[in-house]
Amino acid sequence: MDYQKYLRNENFPHIWCSGCGAGIALKAILRAIDDLGIEQDDVAMVSGIGCSSRTTGYVDFNTIHTTHGRPLTFATGLKMARPDMTVLVVTGDGDATAIGGNHLIHAARRNIDMTVILYNNNIYGMTGGQASPTTPLGDIGTTAPFGAVENTFDISGLVIAAGAAYVARCTAFHAKLLDDLIRKGIEKKGFSLIEVMAPCPTAYGKLNKKGSGAKMILDQKDAAVRIAKAEKMTAEELEEKIVIGVLVDRDIPEYIQSCDAAVAQAMNARNGSA
Amino acid sequence: MNPRTSMMQGNIAVAEGAIAAGCRFFAGYPITPSTEIAEHLARSLPLLGGRFMQMEDEIAAMGAVIGASLGGMKSMTATSGPGFSLKQENIGYASITETPVVIVNVMRGGPSTGIPTLPSQGDVMQARWGTHGDHPIIVLTPAGVREAFDMTVQAFNFSERFRVPVILLLDEIIGHVHEKVTLPDPEDLVVIDRKKPTVPPEEYLPFEIDETMVPAMANFGEGYRYHVTGLVHDQTGFPTMDEVKIEMMLNRLHGKLDKYADEIIQVEETGTEDAEIGIICYGSSARSARQAMRELRDEGIPVGMLRIKTMWPFPTDRIRAFADRVSHLVVPELNLGQIAHEVEHASCDRAEVVRVNRITGDPIHPEEIVQKIKECR
Ligand SMILES: Cc1ncc(C[n+]2csc(CCOP(=O)(O)OP(=O)(O)O)c2C)c(N)n1
Ligand code: SF4
Numbered sequence: 001m002d003y004q005k006y007l008r009n010e011n012f013p014h015i016w017c018s019g020c021g022a023g024i025a026l027k028a029i030l031r032a033i034d035d036l037g038i039e040q041d042d043v044a045m046v047s048g049i050g051c052s053s054r055t056t057g058y059v060d061f062n063t064i065h066t067t068h069g070r071p072l073t074f075a076t077g078l079k080m081a082r083p084d085m086t087v088l089v090v091t092g093d094g095d096a097t098a099i100g101g102n103h104l105i106h107a108a109r110r111n112i113d114m115t116v117i118l119y120n121n122n123i124y125g126m127t128g129g130q131a132s133p134t135t136p137l138g139d140i141g142t143t144a145p146f147g148a149v150e151n152t153f154d155i156s157g158l159v160i161a162a163g164a165a166y167v168a169r170c171t172a173f174h175a176k177l178l179d180d181l182i183r184k185g186i187e188k189k190g191f192s193l194i195e196v197m198a199p200c201p202t203a204y205g206k207l208n209k210k211g212s213g214a215k216m217i218l219d220q221k222d223a224a225v226r227i228a229k230a231e232k233m234t235a236e237e238l239e240e241k242i243v244i245g246v247l248v249d250r251d252i253p254e255y256i257q258s259c260d261a262a263v264a265q266a267m268n269a270r271n272g273s274a
Numbered sequence: 275m276n277p278r279t280s281m282m283q284g285n286i287a288v289a290e291g292a293i294a295a296g297c298r299f300f301a302g303y304p305i306t307p308s309t310e311i312a313e314h315l316a317r318s319l320p321l322l323g324g325r326f327m328q329m330e331d332e333i334a335a336m337g338a339v340i341g342a343s344l345g346g347m348k349s350m351t352a353t354s355g356p357g358f359s360l361k362q363e364n365i366g367y368a369s370i371t372e373t374p375v376v377i378v379n380v381m382r383g384g385p386s387t388g389i390p391t392l393p394s395q396g397d398v399m400q401a402r403w404g405t406h407g408d409h410p411i412i413v414l415t416p417a418g419v420r421e422a423f424d425m426t427v428q429a430f431n432f433s434e435r436f437r438v439p440v441i442l443l444l445d446e447i448i449g450h451v452h453e454k455v456t457l458p459d460p461e462d463l464v465v466i467d468r469k470k471p472t473v474p475p476e477e478y479l480p481f482e483i484d485e486t487m488v489p490a491m492a493n494f495g496e497g498y499r500y501h502v503t504g505l506v507h508d509q510t511g512f513p514t515m516d517e518v519k520i521e522m523m524l525n526r527l528h529g530k531l532d533k534y535a536d537e538i539i540q541v542e543e544t545g546t547e548d549a550e551i552g553i554i555c556y557g558s559s560a561r562s563a564r565q566a567m568r569e570l571r572d573e574g575i576p577v578g579m580l581r582i583k584t585m586w587p588f589p590t591d592r593i594r595a596f597a598d599r600v601s602h603l604v605v606p607e608l609n610l611g612q613i614a615h616e617v618e619h620a621s622c623d624r625a626e627v628v629r630v631n632r633i634t635g636d637p638i639h640p641e642e643i644v645q646k647i648k649e650c651r
Contacts, residue, residue: 074340077301077327079345080342
């Protein structure tokens, strides 16, 4: 596959540290788009603010690098104006679940057709390692110097509960699977979210002595459990594990289609009674 | 009777003005006293091929209208004080990315939840400086129902033409007053759309610096792939840390409104030629001022009135010229003197600035203005 075709080469080198999970996720997104054969002109990618959200600057689509936490709101407006476009959202755990948490649950609740690729690195990377809503209990952040004491969000679980049509989780190690999960998410009519466990060796890794990016990725490999297997395991056995694969895939009404159907019905009723 | 004549509320006139200007996307969140705008557009827009969304909050509504505008739909949101505060960060985003959007703020008493159902003009400074950093913005303030319609059309025209967010500031009185209006024939309306690129995509510079100062804007999905970011960017749209490029970009961003200031800045002058005392007013306070002026003129006191229609950029030159001809400038407003400050700056001691203020939620009585003016003599 020709990655160059999809990249804005003039903007390289990128800002990501070596060993960062962002690049792996980016390549998987490009493979998914290429696989589906979607024209670049028909793809919009919208991101928030953070290391993960810098992705939009590097890809040759219609791109919007928005404000911190708000990419889903911009993407929603864009999708309403251009329902024909494939709308992707790239965001981080802080962007999507702290400052943008309300938008995340409401976009999922509406089940508006778009695909979110959320790089979960368990930390605020861009601002230098502050605790995020997914920093594991006891782990160190610069603003949690004695260990995080807040419970963490199960992002995928949250989005499933809010009503998304499709939710999947993957790690940066399982890059091939990731292509597949993203492709299915894009194909799905409705709100899709793919949570990518993406290591941040520089901030989270260093603060928590997790080793190099490569080491962190290999640790993810060991912690990963496929969903089919996980379903047969106990909660205890699943502690510290990362369940990967398609977590939810359901056919439920998509928001814009529902809007259009309601309006069509109202128009028919009017014309009928006229 | 003309079928376009009816009793209409100010908020409905805003909604109708938006439709007439080609607005086809509205996103908002309910808040008194602006809600009628959303409700009217919820009923009308979908039947016109447009789209309406009630978002989870005002921040989301502001993001959504920017997204829809980038997708090529003329877009508007409407709110009041607390919601206006929430929108500020994304208003700055629209400003730096030069995305055309219209934001309606029907002002109510503040601060905070304040006096939800009563009028105020307390957001005139927030409309100018609410978002952080120096930024271009246009703010229009209607004083009647027909003008609310016209100014909404104009807000869209300015925003499309100059690629700038435009804020329409109503106070509760203008939002809720009912007046008999005859709306213009749609064919007689001037509706301006954003300038589209004429070059092929590979030559397109989304933030090009040229003599018009306003770059052509491609809509998403039309074959011109480009990047939109709230980071300071160069002509290509990509972030830059190059001092020269930063300066060029910011000079154009601010300079574009200076270049077209004569077109943008509008005031209405009544009786200013022979006036000895002047009134500077806007919005509902202008209605009290007009009445006061009538009474004073009947008594033979030559009073003139300059009504601010374009609040920002501020009509400094027009007010200064007026200040040259009068002894006093009386400024009635439903706040503690936000615009009086600006009038003082414009007047530069040429005329004495006298304030008439009220923040308790009731309008300023013409009598109070009459009284103040008599005291000036
Ligand atoms: C309104 C606002 N608040 C705070 C910031 C500062 N900020 C920038 S990125 C960021 C955190 C990003 O974390 P995350 O979304 O997890 O992305 P990562 O950098 O880890 O990929 C913060 C707090 C901002 N840009 N805007
Ligand atoms: S700080 Fe962390 S998230 Fe940011 S680029 Fe470096 S490794 Fe990646």
